[in-house]
Amino acid sequence: MPRSTDVEDTLFPQATAQTPTLPRRRRAGWASYLQTTVAVGAIVLLGELVQPMLHAPSTALPFVLPVILAAVSFGWRTSMYAAVLGALAYDFFFTAPVFSLRMDSGADIWSLGLLLLVGAIVSTLAAQSRQRALDAERAAARAQALQDLADGLMHTRELGAVTAGAADALARIFQAPAVVLIQGTDRLRVAAKAGGAHLSGADMEAAAFAADSGLATRAGVYPADKAAYDFWPVRPDGGADAVLGVKLADGDRGRPKDAGRFIRIVGAYVDMALGGRP
Template sequence: MSTLRSPGEFELLPDPDTLTALQLFKAPMVVRYVLAVAMTVIATVVAVGLDNAVTIPNLSLVFVVPVVIAAVFFGLGPSLCAAVLGALSYNFFLTEPRFTLRVDDPASIWAIGLLFVVGLITSAVASTARRRADDAVLARRQAGIVRSYSRDIVAAGEPRAVFSRTANALETLFQVPVIVMLMSEPLGDFVERRGAIEPREVDIDAARSSLTTGAVSVADVYPFNGSRFDFWPVMTSVGNRAVIGLAFDPEERPPQPGTLVEIIASLLALALDRQHLRTGSDSVADGQGAS
């Protein structure tokens, strides 16, 4: 018999090691900038040491390394910070006159300017490539969760197990508070909740409006000011009325959450229809047995 998956079990479906860069990118902004500055300091120490030991014509390229690393692991902002600091450090420590930002040699001005431009271009290209790679990894992870969810609800023995699996899958996909309800008067028949946010009356009203209109109800939008959930209706062919609610942080709302939610909603609707057909078949079998 199938056991109920917890959100943690869903997270293990893809290889977590493939999300290392994504996890670094989600580090606090201050930490990312501090690490970018630290790498530039290290590059400066290395460049000054090499300059004292040997003659290297393109020593400025040492400062491109922290720019690339910062772009790949920390994002565009920290990478640009490393590019600016690298150009200033090269000017201050390695061009004549030393230990001043004044430049006497026109060739050094061109070298500093070229270092800055190369840093900007490298930063933009590396950051874009990293973001695309992270998006691909995240898409594979989400696809794995959806596949696992589709198998789990097929094996679910009762509606409450279906709703519980649905809530687990949504919490794993979006990492936000979740509510999944089978609506009736005056409250839901089934209410599966994940996270610390309890649905209030305005949230229930917003959920009912979503079911009535068949459209998504966005959080904290008139006439449901104060609602904390975005609601998606789940319409089945047999009249069951379910709704999915997600409480996104306004500052961290994903760009297009609806696509994934609609896939989950469609699978949930199919599962509820299957439960209804199974119940109907059992009722017919019981009636024939009684006769």
């Protein structure tokens, strides 16, 4: 007779490995601004080399490249920083009087304004394209998490394996620590956890309230105002009650718009393992 852990390793291998994370928007930290500054500096050096062969207005065009790279790699804020920094560098190094931010030529002012306008447009379009790509990757990763859970459930209804798969699926979908709790004879017990989940006493009290009342709780909101996890009850027609918990680091901002749909799907799989009807 295979042990529960053997079943989990075979049918839910992702539940025993490090939980893969969904693609997350890369935050514009100091490193991103430093890299952008270096890119603008490289354009300045390139401009100094080719300036004798080009008109000054043409020298402004290469400064759009760091804007595009920053938008694709880091997002809108860093790309706007690249646009402003590029405009200042263009003014300081390539317009008369050189090595001064003062501008005497109307053509130079026009070139500078055009550079800022193009930079703003390019950064906005590139950032929107990057966001759509990230959203598509997140949707694909969440769909894969549900498919992995369904595939495992087709091979076993063993409670330990299914709850481990369910906790892992929740951790992958929400990109956050997740737990599955089962109602025992006298109290809730943790059946499975993923993503480095750890429950405090306040979390256990909130989970117990969700199980007893049949109502979902939200971290930081009464009666779970001291809890760090959101909890959703699962009440199958037969078998013990279960509660699903997820710790959302960003609060409401970290909650997918269709979070309830994911919870219902995962809860239905746990329901089936407990003997209820999906």
